[in-house]
Amino acid sequence: MQHLTEEQLIGHYYDDGDALADAHVGSCDECRSQLDTLRDVLALVNHLPIPEKSEAYGEEVWTRLRWKLGNGRRRARVWGTISAIAAALALAFIGGMFWHARTQQIQQPATVVAHNTPPASAAAPASNSSSSSRDRLLLVVVSDHLDSSERMLLELSNADPKQPLDVTAESKRAGELVASNRIYRQTATRRGETRIASLLSDLEPVLLELSHSGSTLSPDEIAALQKRIDAKGLLFKVRVVSAQVSGQESATNSKTKGTNSL
Amino acid sequence: MTTDLAVVSRARSGDADAFRMLVESHSNAAFRVAYRMTGNEHDADDVVQETFLRAYKQLQHFEERANFGTWLHRIAVNCSLDLLRARSRADKHYGGDPESAELAGAAGARSEAQQDRLMMSVELQAQVAAAMERLSPSERTAFILRHFEGMPVEEIGKTLGIQVNAAKHTIFRAVRKLRDSLEPLVRPTACNT
Numbered sequence: 001m002q003h004l005t006e007e008q009l010i011g012h013y014y015d016d017g018d019a020l021a022d023a024h025v026g027s028c029d030e031c032r033s034q035l036d037t038l039r040d041v042l043a044l045v046n047h048l049p050i051p052e053k054s055e056a057y058g059e060e061v062w063t064r065l066r067w068k069l070g071n072g073r074r075r076a077r078v079w080g081t082i083s084a085i086a087a088a089l090a091l092a093f094i095g096g097m098f099w100h101a102r103t104q105q106i107q108q109p110a111t112v113v114a115h116n117t118p119p120a121s122a123a124a125p126a127s128n129s130s131s132s133s134r135d136r137l138l139l140v141v142v143s144d145h146l147d148s149s150e151r152m153l154l155e156l157s158n159a160d161p162k163q164p165l166d167v168t169a170e171s172k173r174a175g176e177l178v179a180s181n182r183i184y185r186q187t188a189t190r191r192g193e194t195r196i197a198s199l200l201s202d203l204e205p206v207l208l209e210l211s212h213s214g215s216t217l218s219p220d221e222i223a224a225l226q227k228r229i230d231a232k233g234l235l236f237k238v239r240v241v242s243a244q245v246s247g248q249e250s251a252t253n254s255k256t257k258g259t260n261s262l
Numbered sequence: 263m264t265t266d267l268a269v270v271s272r273a274r275s276g277d278a279d280a281f282r283m284l285v286e287s288h289s290n291a292a293f294r295v296a297y298r299m300t301g302n303e304h305d306a307d308d309v310v311q312e313t314f315l316r317a318y319k320q321l322q323h324f325e326e327r328a329n330f331g332t333w334l335h336r337i338a339v340n341c342s343l344d345l346l347r348a349r350s351r352a353d354k355h356y357g358g359d360p361e362s363a364e365l366a367g368a369a370g371a372r373s374e375a376q377q378d379r380l381m382m383s384v385e386l387q388a389q390v391a392a393a394m395e396r397l398s399p400s401e402r403t404a405f406i407l408r409h410f411e412g413m414p415v416e417e418i419g420k421t422l423g424i425q426v427n428a429a430k431h432t433i434f435r436a437v438r439k440l441r442d443s444l445e446p447l448v449r450p451t452a453c454n455t
Contacts, residue, residue: 058286
């Protein structure tokens with residue numbers, strides 16, 4: 001007797017209407033036993049639990065979603081302003097930190113000479129704390145930057161590629177993001193944060209293209225941008241790095257708190 | 263669903279409250295399909311959000327004769343598929359995503375002690391989750407659509423953009439992989455006789 005192939009067994013399990021296979025299973029112990037095993041295996045998969053969401057889940061989704069829907073232009077203008085201010089503050093802050101670090105590097109040898117025997121234990125924490133502040137600062141600004149970029153990529157990815165899209169506000173916002181993107185990319189490269197630097201380097205051409213797009217994107221331009229975002233898996237990478245940066249940020253914060261409390 | 267239709271009509275005419283009602287009533291269902299497909303709670307949350315964003319943008323294309331839940335379900339499947347594809351590309355780029363496997367195993371372990379979770383030991387859950395993780399994105403999608411959603415093979419082919427036969431084989435491959443991984447758990451010994 002010719003037994004059922006694995007494909008036939010699977011087809012039988014999913015009730016694909018193969019009458020011959022159905023009849024065979026009814027009369028063949030071997031195939032019935034194979035089918036039982038298949039049922040048991042798939043029963044395991046059936047019981048793979050799904051995390052239960054609370055009744056408020058829909059509300060939570062809506063809360064996260066609300067700002068992205070409707071009133072886009074007004075919101076985009078507000079975000080544009082906020083991004084510009086944040087970028088300016090971040091630039092000033094980073095500049096200050098680098099200036100501070102450089103001044104310390106220049107001053108330290110003089111101090112060493114003046115005091116002859118510098119207290120090593122005191123110098124090390126000062127330099128550690130300065131470096132950790134810079135790390136923390138970089139993580140905070142990059143995290144905000146990635147959030148803004150993610151929102152923009154999401155808007156583009158979800159745009160209807162069959163219709164032109166008014167991107168007056170987005171284009172302006174992209175221009176601001178390009179400027180900060182460059183600074184953060186260079187800083188990340190200098191600090192050896194290769195993953196962040198590589199992501200920012202992928203992000204830059206998209207932001208640049210959008211910033212030069214004027215007020216309207218044609219369907220072809222939307223499709224090209226979407227293809228570019230998709231081809232590089234940009235949205236996903238932004239999310240991954242963003243999550244990692246947030247993780248690092250909290251780790252750095254708790255480390256600093258721990259050091260401060262000692 | 264008649265209620266859904268009325269709410270969808272209001273949402274289409276720009277009523278944000280109506281869209282909020284749709285989000286609130288369909289989020290859990292969207293999450294379930296997204297979680298099954300991605301095997302990861304965080305990804306599933308992202309998919310739910312993208313699903314509604316996409317639905318909102320495409321609301322004008324929704325045919326009122328259709329069922330909103332089914333339509334949204336299709337969007338959630340597509341969003342999950344996009345995410346799986348993107349993840350697969352990123353995995354190649356970054357040399358694997360150890361977090362996914364860990365998450366899949368931990369998905370059960372992060373349990374909230376529900377009754378159904380008690381049906382399997384944590385270890386068993388991890389093995390089943392790991393077996394699901396071994397499926398390629400298209401195998402996983404095809405399997406989920408066939409096994410959990412009961413979607414006909416022709417529909418699965420359309421969703422994945424492949425021929426019916428290819429869809430059929432993708433499902434078979436998925437089931438075979440699962441069987442290879444999980445059969446020892448249901449049939450402890452396989453004698454070479």
